[in-house]
Amino acid sequence: MATDWTEKSSPHFLHLDKPLLLGLIILCCMGLFVLYSAGGQDLDLVGRQLLRMLLGFGIMLILAQIRPQYLIHWIPWIYITGIFFLIAVLLVGEIVNGSQRWLNLGLFRFQPSEMMKLTVPLMVTWYLADKPLPPNYWRLTLALMITLIPVILIAKQPDLGTALLIAASGAFVIFFSGISWRLIFTAAFLLTALAPVLWFMLHDYQRERIYTLLNPEKAPLSTGYHIIQSKIAIGSGGFYGKGWLKGTQSNLEFLPERTTDFVFAVYSEEFGLLGILILLSIYLFILTRGLYIAMQAQDTFSRLLAGSLTLSFFVYIFVNIGMVAGLLPVVGLPLPLISYGGTSLITLMASFGLLMSIYTHRRLLSN
Template identity: 70%
Template sequence: MQTNWRNNHFLHLDKPLLFGLLLLSGIGLFVLYSAGDQNLDLMLRQMLRLLVGFGIMLLLAQIQIQHIVRWIPWLYLGVIVLLILVLAIGEVSNGSQRWLNIGLFRFQPSEVMKLAVPLMVTWYFADKALPPNYGRLLLAILIITIPVILVSMQPDLGTSLLIASSGLFVLLLAGISWRIIFGITTLGTLLAPIFWIFILHEYQKERIRTLFYPEKDPLGAGYHIIQSKIAIGSGGVYGKGWLNGTQSHLQFLPERTTDFIFAVYSEEFGLIGVLVLLSIYIFILARGVYIAIHAQDTFSRLLVGSLILTFFVYIFVNMGMVIGLLPVVGLPLPLISYGGTSIVTLMAGFGLIMAVHTHRRFLSS
C-alpha cells in the first residue's frame, strides 16, 4: 500500500492550500501591474520572486518534518548572527539599517526570523510536558526576546512586533494559563509609558499620534492614511475597474505597490472585490487550521498553528493600517504587495505546513 501511495502521489502537496496560494498570487500580479503603472519590469521581478517562493515551498513540502527538526536550532542561531551583522555592516535605507547586501541581491534577515522564532519555540516545547512550567516559559520568552530586541534596534517596530507575536502564538497554543496571560498583559500595560519614553523613536510616536488624528497634518504625517481612506472610499461597491484607479495613477497614494497596495485594490475592485479577496484569505486560514487540528504530534500542531496565526496577523495589521484602524508599521499584504524576502519566508512557512499534512497521510497509510 505504501508503494501505491508513492506512485499515485509523486509530489507532497496539499492541493486546496496550493490552489488558494496560486489564486492569491495571481490576483497580486494583476493588482501590482496596475499599482506599478503597468511596469512590466516590476511584474517580471515579482513573478521571479514568486517562482523562487513556490519552488522553496515545493522543496520543503517533500521533506518529512522530522528531518527538518534537527536543523532548527542552527537556523535560529544563524539568523541571530545575521541580525548582528545587519547592525554592524547592514545597508542603510530611509533611516533604517535592515538589509544585508551580498552582491547579487540584498535581503532582510529579520524576515527569516518570522519563521525561525516559531520554529525554535516549537522545537523547545516539542518533547516536553505541556502546559510549560515557569522555568521553561521564561526560557521560551528569552528565545523570543533576543531577536525582537535586535530587530527593534534597526529600527523596525512592525517586524519586531510580528516576530514577537509569532513566538507568543506558540506559547498560547502550548496551553499557558490565563493567569499568566493576564499577568503579562498587565505588566505590558504598566511598562507602556517607559516603552513610549525610552524605546520608541520620534517618528514611531508620530505614527501613533497620527492614527487618532491624521487631519492634524494632512500634508505630512497624516497624508498616507488620508489618501488611503479616500482611495478605498472612492471604490464604492463595484470599484472603478482594473487600471482605472485615480488615486494611484495620479500619484496621490504613496507606497502603492507595497504597504498600501490594498488601497489600490479596493479603489479598482470595490467592496465586492474586497469580499472576494477576504474569502480567499479565509479559505487559506481555514485550511491551515484544519491541518493543525489533524496534525499527528505536538510539534506539528504547535508549528502549523503558530504559522497560520502569524499569516493572519500579516493580513489583519496591513488592512488595519491601510483603513486607519492601526498605526502605519510597514508590513506587506501577503502575496499581494511587492516584495522579496517576505514572499520567500511566507512560502517556506506554507511548505512546512504542507509537509506536516501530506507526510501525515503518508505515515498513516
C-alpha cells in the first residue's frame, strides 16, 4: 500500500488544487482593487500588499508539497513552541493599542496568537486522530485542555476576538470527530448558562463594544463611530454601488480602518449588493471546495483538519462582515484575503496550503 503514495501518482501540478487556487487568485485580485480605492489610490500600498500575497502563495506552495503524514511529527513541537511564545508575550511583549500581542524577535515582530490559529486545530487533530473516534471522555477532556490553554493565554493579552476564534477552531475539530449530539447540546447549554459569568470577566472596553453594537447612535463620536460610519458606507452603496474609486465615505476618510478591518464597507459602498453577492459566491465556492476536500480526505487526521480549517475560514468571513454590517460587536479581525496586512493573509494561505496538500497527497486507489 505504501508504494501508492508516490509523487508520480499525483495528477496535480506542484500539488496545487486548481479550483481552490483559482478562487484564491480571484479573491486576492479583488482585494488589490479594493485596497487601491480604500487606501486613497496609493500604489505603494497595493504593491506592498501584492508582495505579501506573493509571500503567502509561496508559503502555500511549500506547505502543499509536504505530505500531511510527514507534518504530523512536527505538530506537538510547534504547539509547545507556540505556548512558550504566548507566555513570553505576556511577560515581555510589546503593548500596541492597550493589548500585549506582539513579540519582538529582533529581526521582525510577530503575533504568536496568529500562529496559534493554525497550531491549535493541528494539535487537536493530531491528538484525536491518533485513536479511533469518537473520543472517550478522557481524551475529549485533554483535547479541550489543548484548546483552552492557548485560548486563556490569548484572552489575557487581552485579545478576546482571536481567543474565541481559536477556541472555535479547536471546537470544530471536536465537532467533526463525531462526539454525540447529546454532548454538543450539553456544552451549548453550559456555555449559555456561563455567559453572564463571562460578561463580568470582560474588560470595560469589551463590554462597551457590545453596548455599542446594540445602540451605536448613543455614542456617535466615540465608540459607535466605527459602526455608524460603516453602516452609512454600506447603506449608501445601494444595489449597484457608487462605483470603483467613487465611495465618498471611504475616500473622504470618514471610515476608520478602511484598508484593514473595515475594508468590506469600502467594497460595499463602491460595488453595492451586486458586488457583495459576487464576493460571497467566491467565498462560498472556496468553502465548498474546502469541505469537498475534507470529504475526499482518506485518513482521520486529514479530514478533521480540512473540515476544521474550512469552517474556521468561514468564521473569519462571517465575523468580519457581521462586525462591519453591525450584526456583531467590533472585534479586530480582518476580512480574509482582502484586508491590508500580512499576518492573517499568511496564516490563511498556509491553511490553504495544508488543504491542497491533503487533497493532492491522497492515495489513489483506482490503481
